[in-house]
Amino acid sequence: MLNFGSELRPWLDSGRQLAVATVVAASGSVPRPVGTSMLVASDGAVLGSLSGGCVEGAVIESALDALATGRPRREHFGFSREDAFAAGLTCGGELEVHIAPAGGDGDDGGLPPALLSRLAAIGPQEPVALVRRIDEGGWGTLLVPDPQQFHAAGWLPELCRLAGSGAAARSAAAQLSVLLPSGGSGVLRLPSDVDGCTGEPPTLLVETRLPAPRLLVFGANDFGAALLPQARLLGYHVTLCDARPVFARQPRFAAADEVAIDWPHRYLAAEAAAGRIDSRTVVCILTHDPKFDLPLLRTALDLELAYLGAMGSQRSHRQRVRDLLAEGVRPEDLERLHAPIGLDLQAATPAEVGVSIIAQVIASRNSAATGQPLSARSGPIHTPAAGAAAHRSRPPAVVLSRPAGENLALTRA
Template identity: 45%
Template sequence: MLELADELLERVRRGIPFVTATVTGVAGSAPRQPGATLVVDADGAVLGNVSGGCVDAAVHEACQTMLAGDHEPQVLRFGYSDADAIGVGLTCGGTIELLLRHHDPAAEPELEAALAAAAGDQAGTPTSGRAVAVATVVRGPSGRLGRTVVVRPGVPVAGSLGDAVLDRVAGARTADLLHAGQSGTVELGVADSYCREPMTLLVESSTPAPRLLVFGAIDHAAALARLGSFLGYRATVCDARATFATPERFPGAEVVVDWPHRYLRAQADAGLLDGRTVACVLTHDPRFDLPLLTAALRMPLAYVGAMGSRRTHEERLARLRDAGLTSAELSRLHSPIGLDLGARTPQETALSIAAEIVAHRHGGSGVSLSTGVPIHHGAPSTGALALSS
C-alpha cells in the first residue's frame, strides 16, 4: 500500500473509501513480491497492480464486489495449478496470496499519518520523506485479519491488533524491520505467549530515498543522475570545479561545489549516509579519485564504483594500496564501473552503471535471462509461502 502513498493520501484527505488488494506471499515464480498492491476506490479509479496483468482483472472484480457489499477482509489465492489457470491463473507458474481490505478514511485516523510520511508530505507541506512502516495481520484468527499497526520513529504506535500486549510486540518487531529499511513477514507464534493462535504480519516499510552520489560534473554524470532519480535515488552531483558543477547542467539533481572527499566525509559525519548509499566516481583524475576512494571504501556504503580504463584501474589500485587500503577494502571497488553492454554514449554508459548497481543490490548475475538463471531473486526472504487448498 505504501508504494501508492501519494495517490492514496489524496483520496484519504477527500474521504474517499477504497479497497486494497495486497500481495501477502508468493511461491515459485511470481511477477510481484509481498507488499505490491492494487487499489480500487469508490469512484472506480484503479491504482497499481499485483501480477503484471495476468490476474489483475479478477482482483479488480473482487475489489469492486467488496466496495459494493461485505467489507470484511478476504484472502484470495491464484496459481498456475488452478482449474481456471488460463483465465486468471499465473501463467508464469507461480502462486500468489492476497489480502483484500476495505478502507474508510473516517474510521482509520492513523492512515493519513502513515501515508503522509511515506509520501513525504505533512499537512500539505512536501518534505524529503520520513520513515514509516505498516504491519498488517495477513494470516491468523478471522477477528484479527486485516488489523494494522503503524510505526514511526519517535512516535507512539498507532492502530491496534486488538490487544495491548500484541500491539507492543508487533510494534517492536515492526520497528526492527523499519530500522533495517526492509519489508517482509513477521511470525507471532503460540509459543511466544503473545497470542492464542499463530499470526503472520506483513510489514511494509517506507524510508527516505537512498542516496546516489555522483562525483565528477561530466556528461556521464548528468545521464546517471537522471537515471538514478528514475530508479528512486536522491541524486547528488559533486565536483570542486564551480564552472562545471551548475544546476543548469544537472536538472533534477542536487549540485554541490566542493572537494569530493571533503563532501563525502562531511555527509558521513552528519549521519546522512547509510548502507543503501551508492557512490560513483566518474572523474578518473587522481587528485580527486584517490582521497575520495580512500574515504569511500572505508565506509559501509552499498556500492562504490569508479570510471576508467583497465590501465587506469591498475594504477589506481596501486596508489590505493600505497595509501594503506587493505585487500578487503579494495575488493569492494567496482572498477571499471558498469556492466558490459557495449555502451558508447553517456546515456548508454549510465545504463550500464545503473544495471550493475541493481545487480549488486539484489544479487543478480548480470547475464542474459535466456541462459536459464533465476528471474526473481530473493523471493523467499520476502514471504514465500506453502499454500494448501
C-alpha cells in the same frame, strides 16, 4: 498500501466506498512484491495494479463482494493448465491477496478511514512503516512514523493490542527492531502463548518506506550528466559533486537533486561525519583524475557503502591500486571497489556508460544477479562488438511493406 502516494487523497474525498487489496504472499515469478496494494471503489474504478492485468478482474469482483458484506477476505491466485479461463498468473507464480473494506474502526477487519487519511497526508518521500494484522483471529493497524528510530520497548503496549498476547507482542517487537530500521517489508507469523491453541498464530503484514537512498556522483562531465537522470529514475536522491564551479554549475546537471562544489574527499568526509552516509549509499567516482580519485577513494573505503565504483581504464586502475596500497590501504578493502566501473555492455556513449553503471548498481544489490563486470575483463574496455559502430552511425531504416491481402504495415529493419 504505501505505494498509493499523493493519489490516495482524491479517492478518499470522492465519497465512494473503497476496498484495499494487498499482496500478502508471493512465490515463483510474480510481477509485484508483498505489500503492493490496489484500491477498488464501489463503482468498479481502480487505482494501482497487483499483477499487470493477470488477476485484477477477479480481485475487483472479490473487492466488491467485500464491500457488500463489510468483511475482509483472502484470495489465492496461481496458474492452472486445467482451467484456461480461470484468473491466474500465466508466468507460473502464486499470489495471496488480502482484501479489506475501508470502513469501521478496524476491529472488524476493515481499514479505518482515519488511518487512510493519515497515510494520504504523508509525503511520498517521508519515512513511515505500516503494520497490519491480516489473520482471521484479529484485526488492527499500527503506523510507525520513523522506522529507522523504532525502539521495541516503546511500542510494546500497541503491539500487544495488535497481536493479542504478550508473547506475540514481544516476538513482534524483536522482529520489527531488525526489519524496520533496514527498510524491510514482509509477513511476520508470531507465536501464540495460549495453551492448547490449535489455530493459526497471529500474522502481521509489515510495509516500510525509508528516505530515498543517496547516490553521489563525483565528476561534472558527460558521463555524470548521463548518469544523474538514470539514478533518479531508480528513486535515488542524487548529488553531483565537483571542485570546479565552472563545470558543476552548467545547466546540464539540473537533473541532480543537489550540486555540491567542493573537493570530493572533503565533501564525502563531511557528509559522513554529519550522519548523511549509510549502508544504502552509492558512490560513483567519474573524475578520472588521480588528484581527485586517490584522496576520495581513501575516504570512501573507510565507509560502509552499498556500492563504490570508479571510472578509468584497466591500466589507470592498476596504477591507482599501486598508489593506494603504497598509502596503506588494505588489499581486502580494495576488493569492495568496482573498477573499471560498470558492467561489460560494450558501452561507448555517455548514456550507454550510464546504463552500464546503473546496471551494476542494481546487480550489486542482488547476489543472484549475473553479468560480467568490466573489472573482470582483460585488455581494453572499449571494443565495440561487430556491427555496433554501424548501428550507432545511422538510425534504423523504416521499411514500408504490404503483405499480400493485408493493409499497409510499418516494419523496422
